[in-house]
Each structure stands twice: as C-alpha cells, then as structure tokens.
Amino acid sequence: MSALLSARGLKIAFGGLKAADGVDLDVDDGEFLAIIGPNGAGKTTFINMATGYLRPQAGKISYAGRNILGMTPRQIVRLGIGRSFQLPQLFTEHTVLENAALAVAARDGIWSPFSPLLRPRFKQEAEELLDRFGLLSQAGQRANALNEGARKLTDIAMAVALRPRLLLMDEPTSGVASSDKMAVVEVLARVLRQSGVTAVFVEHDMEVVARFADRVAVWGQGRITALGPPDQVLNDPDVRREVIGLAPGEASHAAA
Amino acid sequence: MQAWLSENTLLLGLAALDGLSYAATVFMVAVGLNLVFGVLRILNVAHGSLFAIGGYVAASLGLFITSRGLPAWLSLPALLLAAVLTGALLGPVIERLLLRRVEKQEPVLQLLVTFALFMILEDLQKLLWGVQPVVSDAPVRLLGTVDVPFGADVIPFTAYQLFVVPGVALLTLLGLVWFLRRTLAGRMIVAVTEDREAARAMGIDAARVTLLTFSAGAALAALGGALASPTASLVPGVGAQTIVLSFAVVATAGLGRVEGAAVTALLIGLGRAFAVYFEPELEVVIPYIIMVAVLLIRPQGLFGVPETRRI
Amino acid sequence: MSRAREVVLVLGAAGLVLAIAWFVPWLRFVLTIALAKGLAVLGILLLLRAGQVSFGHALYLAFAAYAAAFGAALVPETLILLPLAALGAALLGLVVGLFVVRYREIFFGMLNLALSMVFYSVLEKFYAITHGTDGIRLPPTTFAGQVLGAEAQGWAMLSLALVLSAFFAWLMRIYLASPLGQALAGIKTREARLEFMGMSARRVLLSAYVLSALMAGTGGAVLGMTTRHVTPALAYWTTSGELVFIAILGGAGSVAGPFLGAIAYELTRVYAAALVADAWQMILGFVLLLVILFAPGGLWAIGRALMGGRRQA
Structure with a gap:
C-alpha cells in the first residue's frame, strides 16, 4: 500500500x-x-x-x-482531507439537519441562491447521512441542545458529508x-469502512x-x-x- | 521642499503645537473608551456625550467662578472637579441601571443601549445648556501666552494649551500605566480584560471591577471635555464628533495597551492639525484615512494582538 | 403561515399604508420616507444575520441619494434613474466590501463608519460640486414617461416604495433560506467551520454585503427622490446609527421587522418633534431603551405574541 x-x-x-x-x-x-x-x-x-x-x-x-x-x-x-474537532465546531443556532445539509451543500456548491438549503436533494442526503450516524431522531434539534456524544457525531458527520x-x-x-x-465508535467505524x-x-x-x-x-x-x-x-x-x-x-x- | 519648509516654518510649528494639544484631549477620550471596551466588551457610543457633559459642567463652573468674582485660579481645579462630578455621578448610574441589565444580551443590543443613551444625553445637553455656544476661557486667560521659539521665529501660544492640556494627558498616561501594572485594582482590571471567566474563577469581583472601570472611563472622557472646554466653544453635536474620532483612535490602535492609545492619538491629532493648516478640506477625513491605511496593513490595529481561535 | 395568508397579509399591510396616506395626506410623505429607510434597514438586518453590525450603511444611502441628485439632470426618468443609483451603490458596496469583509465585529463596524465619514466630509467640504451642507435640490423627473404634478408624484413614489419593499423583503427571504444565506448565519456562530467545509466565509459575507448595499442604495434613491433635497447629513454616522436602531426596534427576526420599525420610528419622530421640538431625540432614545430592556425581539415579536402566532415569517 x-x-x-x-x-x-x-x-x-x-x-x-x-x-x-x-x-x-x-x-x-x-x-x-x-x-x-x-x-x-x-x-x-x-x-x-x-x-x-x-x-x-x-x-x-x-x-x-x-x-x-x-x-x-x-x-x-x-x-x-476532512477533519473533525476536539471541541465540536457546529453552527449552534442551526438544527442538526441544517448543519448536515450545509455540509452537503458546501460540497455541492452553495452559489445557487434561489432555492432553499433544505431543497429535496440536500435534505434527503443530509437525512441519509444522519441516519447512518444514528442521529436522525435528533435532526430537528438545535445543535447547542445536543449532548456531547451527539455533538461529536454531528461534527464528524459534517466532515463525512464532504466525502473526504x-x-x-x-x-x-x-x-x-x-x-x-x-x-x-462502532457507528463511526462502520460508516467509515462503508465509505472507504x-x-x-x-x-x-x-x-x-x-x-x-x-x-x-x-x-x-x-x-x-x-x-x-x-x-x-x-x-x-x-x-x-x-x-x-x-x-x-x-x-x-x-x-x- | 527646502523652500517650502522655510516658507511654512511658522505654520508647521503652529500645527505641531495645535496637534499636540488636540491629541492630548483625544487621548483622554480614547483611552477611557479602550478601557471600558476591554472590560465590558461594549463600544460605548455615549462616551462622546460624557466628553461633552464634562465640558459643559466645566464651563458652567468656570462661568460661576467668574461671575461671582472668585479667584480666577479656581477655574483650574474646577476642570478636575467637573470630571470627577460627571464620572462619579453618571458613571455608576449608567453602568448599574443600563449596562448591567443587558450584560447577557447580544452585542448589538448592548451597542444600541449606548446609542439610545447617546440620543438621550444629546437632548439633555440642549435642554440644560441651550443650543448657543457656551465658552468659559478663564483658565486660558489666567495663564496667558508663551512665546515658543521656532527656527528664527517665535510663536505665541497659550500656556494652557502648551502645558496644562498635554501635561494632564501625560500624567494620566503615566498614572494609568502605573495603576494598571502596580496596583491590585489595576491588575484586576487587566485580568478581567484578558479573561473575564478566569478572573471570576480566581475570585475577582468582576461586577465591581466593571463599575469601577466604567466610572473611571466616564471621568476620563469628562476630563477630556473639561480640558478642551476653555479653548473650544461647546455646541450641540460636539459629543457626536468626538466619539467617532475616538472610535477611529481605538480601532487604529487596536485593543489593548494604554500606550497604544497615546501613540495613536498623537498620530491622529497631529495628522488632523497639519490638515487644518495645509489642506483644510481633509481635516475631517484624515483620522479615517489613517485608520483605513493602518488596518489594511495591520488588521488587528497598531498595537493589537491578533486573536487566535481555539479549535 | 400559509403562502396565501402571507400574500393577504402583505397586501393588507400595503393597503393599510395607502389608506393612512389617503386619510392623513401629510403622512404620505412620512410613510414613503419610512419605507425608504426600511429598505436600507433590510440591508442592516442581512449583515446582522452574520453577527456583524455596520455602523456606516448611511454611506450607501447617501451615495445613491446623491447619485440620483446628480443624475436627474442627465436621466430625467424616475424608473431608470432609481435602479441606476441603486446599482451604483451596489458597485460601491462591492469595492468597499472586498476590503471590509476581512474584518469582524468592532473592526468591521468601525471601518464602515470610517468610510461613511470620509464620504460625509467629501460631501461637506467640496462645496463647488456638492454645495456643502446646503445640499442639492433634485430637478423634477418624469415617472414612466409622464410628467406628474406634486400630488401624483407623491402617490407614485409611495407606490414605488411599497413595490420595492415587498420585492426586496421577498428576495431577502429567499436568500436567507438558501445555502448562501444559511452559511451567512454560520459566520455568526462558527466561522472557522465554513473554511473547513471548503467555503470562503469572506465570499459569503461579500455577497451579503453587496446585496445590503443594493438595498440601502435603493432606499437612498427613493429617499432622495421623495425629499427632492439631499444633504451631507444623510451620510453622517448618526444616520447609520438610526438604521441599526430601526433594525432592533422592528425586530431582527423577520423581514417585515425593518418596515414595521421604520414606520414606528418615523411616526414617533414626527409626533415627538411636534410635541417637544427640542427633545424628540430623547424620546426616541427612551423608546429604544424600553424596547431593548423589555422586548428585545422588537415590534415584530410583540406583534407576534399579541397575535398568538409562533411561527416565523
């Protein structure tokens, strides 16, 4: 290798x-x-x-x-090259779904100002991503309302959304x-192995x-x-x- | 160049003297603003109003002294009295009643509280002192003029502007540096400025430090106004003018050291004075041009320390 | 709120404005000015989303107002002159923006302030061109090719202001919901993350800055063409402060806030000035204090609470 x-x-x-x-x-x-x-x-x-x-x-x-x-x-x-952080770097006033969708949008290009962030394509991909991390049930919560484990996972999910x-x-x-x-860690390892x-x-x-x-x-x-x-x-x-x-x-x- | 210099020696000298005295007043205002921002993290828009009120109070005391036929020398300590009165009365009231109540609010709301205060104080000045210019030049007349040699010529300049104004500013600078480094209260202010939470954890009473700092800042602004009052007539709007200029000084200097405010005030004060004598159109613009130029090269200001975010 | 209900509300609000102007004729002018300022405040609101306070947006207001004043002789048609003046302000916003988006918080605020003060003193000092503090009177312009009397011109400007307000409020909502607008809000909470997602926070802020300059410029052009007299005071820092004031008064939570705030502000100002000529500023100051201390969400939040609604518009 x-x-x-x-x-x-x-x-x-x-x-x-x-x-x-x-x-x-x-x-x-x-x-x-x-x-x-x-x-x-x-x-x-x-x-x-x-x-x-x-x-x-x-x-x-x-x-x-x-x-x-x-x-x-x-x-x-x-x-x-993606990275996640020791102190999760989340957009604290956005929901978990919006955080994830923003990362998806960041990869796909954000310069399409006339349709919403939560357009079907971004929303679907963000939801799939959160689902893989087991975060889907918390998708509607504000990022600053999560517990530390969920914050860590969201932080990593945002890095993964960029498909590094x-x-x-x-x-x-x-x-x-x-x-x-x-x-x-089980969740994390599985997602990472799946995405190679x-x-x-x-x-x-x-x-x-x-x-x-x-x-x-x-x-x-x-x-x-x-x-x-x-x-x-x-x-x-x-x-x-x-x-x-x-x-x-x-x-x-x-x-x- | 040589010819121009010799032709304009007098003007240059006058501009330098004017600039020095002007820089001294600007420093008094800017250093207070800087201190207050450091501790409260609020850019106090009403700081210029405190300058104006200090000036008005000093002028009123001066006029009172003259009209009662009291000894003229009293008009000098009256300047100091005006500053102390303004700082001690308005400072705690503003801090306790307003700023403390919005401590936890978003920065823009805190800023707007001081803007509201500015609007209120502007009209209060008009109600108390009217819209006609107020002048009390007793201290200037008391001390007379001094002939300052400049090349072959001499420039008659008021002793008040030559000695008293820069002298008080210098004493303030030295006093503040000593106070912040050597005294317990000063070190507490520095500690709260650097890290409020850590300072609290060390057992520093941040609320008291805030009150003290704000009142001291108010008194410094008022002292600046009091010092300026004998040489400039006070009119509505003087506070609005002063505050934007001090903003420029604070942003140019960057947040942090007291000496930074002094050097920058000198730079901007001299810059403005030279503009007054040589390119009057530029008088108002010069401070901002200096500020923009400085921030282009040093985004954190001349004496500011770049912030590194922990990630 | 459903789409249909929103449209009804907007039309209702516009109808209300027109009705007030009809029944109290001298308020027509006041309302047009309020809407013009509301447009500029919309620009302030946009930057507030990124956590940045511009204390110098009067620059764009005044620039477009003066552009309209100088341009009126060359292009004597309102419907061409106004967009030109607004675009001029947006272009200026692009040039200034390239510089100021590198800064945050007080440096951002103060640089905007400094540049507007530079413009102020240019207007004030270059008397030969700008007539200094006397200002410039605007020559009459046609409206859609028609020469209108003062009365009709007043109605035309108010209607135009209403249309522009609705358009920009709609545009801003779309922008704020878009990835770009959401990334803008991300600058406020976690700017570093944007860079680690491969986005340029500066470019995101620049796009908002140019849009905000366009809106302030549109407001300025409407203002200049309504008052038909422009003075350097338009660019003074207190005008910028006033715009931030209105943004908070109206409430930063909705694109309707700026217009609500601007109308409340102008009405308070007019009545306070009539009541106590020397203390209207003081009254406004107290109003602002009360809002911040007791209703930090502004008039919009108060209205929403009264209506019992919870959802954001």
Missing part, C-alpha cells in the same frame, strides 16, 4: 514548547491510524498542520503525492459518556485504540516514539509506562 498522507521532518514550536521536532509519518491508503500520547504532546498540532490551520516551521507534507504545504484549510478540504478520502479526527470520543463510547475513508484519529482511550486502529503511532516530546500494530505498541513496556500509565506486566484490557 502506498502512503496517502506523508509528513517528513515536521517541526513547529510554540514559545519553548516543541510540539513537533522532526516528525516523519506516513498514513497508508485505507488504514485507520491512531495517534496516542500525553496531553500537550502535539497531536492536535499535527492535525492542524495537515489541514492548513497551522504552518510548520520546517518539513514537508504531501497528500496523494501532492505537496500541500502552504495551502489554506479551504484548498486542502477541496483536495479531499482522508479524515482526521481529533479525540472523537472525548467527552462522550463512557457508557456510550463504544457504541459511538482512510482515517487518522487522536485518541486517549486505549480500549478504543485497541479495537479500531490498524496501526498506532505514539507521539511524545514532539516525536513519533513508536509505531506499529496495536497489540505490539500497546504492549511495549516503554509505551505502557509513559503513555498508558501502567506498570509493565500489569493487566490491562487494552491488549485484549
């Missing part, structure tokens, strides 16, 4: 903090890659750099063989009640990582300190000590 997204020698620092200090990372076409690591290590910064929100101070990023460094978020989205080839998700399960967590989307997700829950990731990258001190299949990486004694916070040998359901 060839690399869909390829980062080489990425460097960025905020003040004295080196969020990325020479990061090389390849995301293979079709895989689910999890990025784990302590808070503040630079995982979100990686997503911000790959989507054009931040510009690395050094290094290269290419997508499908094309250099995307210096492109704006808008241009990068148009190339097929690569989806970068920033902590898709943070803030989701732990009882809902697995259900949310390559996914990168930053995640703190090792159970989620173990279950859904094809590969795991460990981000520490601005570098990738380990990379490989979940059962290998999550059982690495160094990773367990530094990231997962377990003593080597201590039982964990992560490796189950």
Whole structure:
C-alpha cells in the first residue's frame, strides 16, 4: 500500500514548547491510524498542520503525492482531507439537519441562491447521512441542545458529508459518556469502512485504540516514539509506562 | 521642499503645537473608551456625550467662578472637579441601571443601549445648556501666552494649551500605566480584560471591577471635555464628533495597551492639525484615512494582538 | 403561515399604508420616507444575520441619494434613474466590501463608519460640486414617461416604495433560506467551520454585503427622490446609527421587522418633534431603551405574541 498522507521532518514550536521536532509519518491508503500520547504532546498540532490551520516551521507534507504545504484549510478540504474537532465546531443556532445539509451543500456548491438549503436533494442526503450516524431522531434539534456524544457525531458527520478520502479526527470520543463510547465508535467505524475513508484519529482511550486502529503511532516530546500494530505498541513496556500509565506486566484490557 | 519648509516654518510649528494639544484631549477620550471596551466588551457610543457633559459642567463652573468674582485660579481645579462630578455621578448610574441589565444580551443590543443613551444625553445637553455656544476661557486667560521659539521665529501660544492640556494627558498616561501594572485594582482590571471567566474563577469581583472601570472611563472622557472646554466653544453635536474620532483612535490602535492609545492619538491629532493648516478640506477625513491605511496593513490595529481561535 | 395568508397579509399591510396616506395626506410623505429607510434597514438586518453590525450603511444611502441628485439632470426618468443609483451603490458596496469583509465585529463596524465619514466630509467640504451642507435640490423627473404634478408624484413614489419593499423583503427571504444565506448565519456562530467545509466565509459575507448595499442604495434613491433635497447629513454616522436602531426596534427576526420599525420610528419622530421640538431625540432614545430592556425581539415579536402566532415569517 502506498502512503496517502506523508509528513517528513515536521517541526513547529510554540514559545519553548516543541510540539513537533522532526516528525516523519506516513498514513497508508485505507488504514485507520491512531495517534496516542500525553496531553500537550502535539497531536492536535499535527492535525492542524495537515489541514492548513497551522504552518510548520520546517518539513514537508504531501497528500496523494501532492505537496500541500502552504495551502489554506479551504484548498486542502477541496483536495479531499476532512477533519473533525476536539471541541465540536457546529453552527449552534442551526438544527442538526441544517448543519448536515450545509455540509452537503458546501460540497455541492452553495452559489445557487434561489432555492432553499433544505431543497429535496440536500435534505434527503443530509437525512441519509444522519441516519447512518444514528442521529436522525435528533435532526430537528438545535445543535447547542445536543449532548456531547451527539455533538461529536454531528461534527464528524459534517466532515463525512464532504466525502473526504482522508479524515482526521481529533479525540472523537472525548467527552462522550463512557457508557456510550463504544457504541459511538462502532457507528463511526462502520460508516467509515462503508465509505472507504482512510482515517487518522487522536485518541486517549486505549480500549478504543485497541479495537479500531490498524496501526498506532505514539507521539511524545514532539516525536513519533513508536509505531506499529496495536497489540505490539500497546504492549511495549516503554509505551505502557509513559503513555498508558501502567506498570509493565500489569493487566490491562487494552491488549485484549 | 527646502523652500517650502522655510516658507511654512511658522505654520508647521503652529500645527505641531495645535496637534499636540488636540491629541492630548483625544487621548483622554480614547483611552477611557479602550478601557471600558476591554472590560465590558461594549463600544460605548455615549462616551462622546460624557466628553461633552464634562465640558459643559466645566464651563458652567468656570462661568460661576467668574461671575461671582472668585479667584480666577479656581477655574483650574474646577476642570478636575467637573470630571470627577460627571464620572462619579453618571458613571455608576449608567453602568448599574443600563449596562448591567443587558450584560447577557447580544452585542448589538448592548451597542444600541449606548446609542439610545447617546440620543438621550444629546437632548439633555440642549435642554440644560441651550443650543448657543457656551465658552468659559478663564483658565486660558489666567495663564496667558508663551512665546515658543521656532527656527528664527517665535510663536505665541497659550500656556494652557502648551502645558496644562498635554501635561494632564501625560500624567494620566503615566498614572494609568502605573495603576494598571502596580496596583491590585489595576491588575484586576487587566485580568478581567484578558479573561473575564478566569478572573471570576480566581475570585475577582468582576461586577465591581466593571463599575469601577466604567466610572473611571466616564471621568476620563469628562476630563477630556473639561480640558478642551476653555479653548473650544461647546455646541450641540460636539459629543457626536468626538466619539467617532475616538472610535477611529481605538480601532487604529487596536485593543489593548494604554500606550497604544497615546501613540495613536498623537498620530491622529497631529495628522488632523497639519490638515487644518495645509489642506483644510481633509481635516475631517484624515483620522479615517489613517485608520483605513493602518488596518489594511495591520488588521488587528497598531498595537493589537491578533486573536487566535481555539479549535 | 400559509403562502396565501402571507400574500393577504402583505397586501393588507400595503393597503393599510395607502389608506393612512389617503386619510392623513401629510403622512404620505412620512410613510414613503419610512419605507425608504426600511429598505436600507433590510440591508442592516442581512449583515446582522452574520453577527456583524455596520455602523456606516448611511454611506450607501447617501451615495445613491446623491447619485440620483446628480443624475436627474442627465436621466430625467424616475424608473431608470432609481435602479441606476441603486446599482451604483451596489458597485460601491462591492469595492468597499472586498476590503471590509476581512474584518469582524468592532473592526468591521468601525471601518464602515470610517468610510461613511470620509464620504460625509467629501460631501461637506467640496462645496463647488456638492454645495456643502446646503445640499442639492433634485430637478423634477418624469415617472414612466409622464410628467406628474406634486400630488401624483407623491402617490407614485409611495407606490414605488411599497413595490420595492415587498420585492426586496421577498428576495431577502429567499436568500436567507438558501445555502448562501444559511452559511451567512454560520459566520455568526462558527466561522472557522465554513473554511473547513471548503467555503470562503469572506465570499459569503461579500455577497451579503453587496446585496445590503443594493438595498440601502435603493432606499437612498427613493429617499432622495421623495425629499427632492439631499444633504451631507444623510451620510453622517448618526444616520447609520438610526438604521441599526430601526433594525432592533422592528425586530431582527423577520423581514417585515425593518418596515414595521421604520414606520414606528418615523411616526414617533414626527409626533415627538411636534410635541417637544427640542427633545424628540430623547424620546426616541427612551423608546429604544424600553424596547431593548423589555422586548428585545422588537415590534415584530410583540406583534407576534399579541397575535398568538409562533411561527416565523
């Protein structure tokens, strides 16, 4: 498999903090890659750099063989890289359906001012999308009235509506009640597999990582300190000590 | 160029002196507006009315002193008294009765509350002081003129505009910088400006800080008006003129530091004074041209810090 | 509200305006002015959807009014002159918009204010061309090729204002419901998301800005051709403030709000001025305070509550 997204020698620092200090990372076409690591290590910064929100101070990023460094978020989205957010970025005064329809419209072009957003075609596609995410029953609610899990899913659904080839998700399960967590991720994984989307997700829950990731990258001190299949990486004694916070040998359901 | 300069030395000098004194009053108004915006996040349209009222009160006190035959030097402290009276009476009333009640409303409603207040205060001035120009130049006459050497020539300039107005502005600037950095109350104001919620969480009484800041801002505007009153006659509409100019200063400076307001006020004050002497048609336009030019190059203003949104 | 009921309401409102103008002849002029301002306020409302307050839309009002004044000699036909003046304002809106849509909140508001003040002082200072604060009187223009007397001209302008108001209110509703209009509302709540959906928030705002300039320009042209006298005061910042005032007074929730607000505003102003010549501004100020403190949804919301209706029009 060839690399869909390829980062080489990425460097960025905020003040004295080196969020990325020479990061090389390849995301293979079709895989689910999890990025784990302590808070503040630079995982979100990686997503911000790959989507054009931040510009690395050094290094290269290419997508499908094309250099995307210096492109704006808008241009990068148009190339097929979608993202979701740690804090869901929803249009809070719009309904869930309108949020989804707006994303559908954004892909299809919004410059047709004479027919409504909720025209049959957009409405139908938005409803189908929400249905796949199990959100259809809440379609009429205002986005700011949702619980955190539904907000996260709506946020991701809006990214999926753009039909990205690569989806970068920033902590898709943070803030989701732990009882809902697995259900949310199940839905997510199913939708993404169905649409053939390559996914990168930053995640703190090792159970989620173990279950859904094809590969795991460990981000520490601005570098990738380990990379490989979940059962290998999550059982690495160094990773367990530094990231997962377990003593080597201590039982964990992560490796189950 | 050389020839033009030597021909116009006098005018240039006069423009510089005028500009300095003008910038000083503009600074007084703009710095208050900036402080108030920082803490309340409201652009106070009525701020210019407080300037006008400060001027009217000062003029009334001045005329009272003259008509009663009281010592003329009293007209100087009367300026300060006018500012304190205006700030201490109107400030808390406006903040408590109006602004606090719309604290949670949309920004446009908050803005409009101050616009409504502006309309009310404009007519109140007309009712109290009439529509005829009001002048009380006692402080100017008291201090007389000074000959300012300029090249080979001298420019007679009023000592009041040369020393008192810029002096008070300078003292205000230094005082504010000291107050905001070194005193507890000042640091509280800075904390609330930077992050209201965090400041609250630290146990700062944001409501009290707001009241204090608004009253101080009102007093500064009134002091600006009081300082300007002896050299300019007060007419209806002076508040409307002043507020748009201070808007220009605040937007050009960007939101933030007190020194920024000072530098920008100087820039705009001098710019306007030079226009008055050399291109009178441009007098009103100059501040806005400066503002547009600055914002083209620095969208956050000269001294503003660009906001980064957390996503 | 059903479509038929809406049409009936609009026709009813128009009929009411005409009836008032018929029975109280001197109000015909006041109502025409109110509708003209309502058109400009519609433009303010559009930008409010994006959470942006323009404190300088008097620029477009005054620009079109002066364009009509200067153009009347060249194009002495109302029905040609008016769209030309309005389009001129829209074009100016495009040029200014390319610059101001890069800014938000107070910077957006203040830049609009600054540019309108620049226009104000151009009007005021270049006496040779603009006659300064004296302003310009408009020569008479024909209406659909007819030379009308003062009375007929007054009725023609009122009818034209009614037609334009209905047209632009309808256009704006369509625009607001469209993806573009919904994205505009998205600027208010989550602008960054628009960019991550591949949309340019600036272009979205620019489209609204040009439309708002067109509406303000249309209002300005009607205003100039009704008063037949234009002065720099049209461009002063207090005129812009007045437009924002009317937007809130009428209520930002409906395209009917601006017209409701403008009529209420002008009537209050006329009667307050007649009652207490020196304090009409103060009375308006108190009215505005009362509305904001006790009915922040404006007259439209009050009316809706009284009618018991809940749905948005």
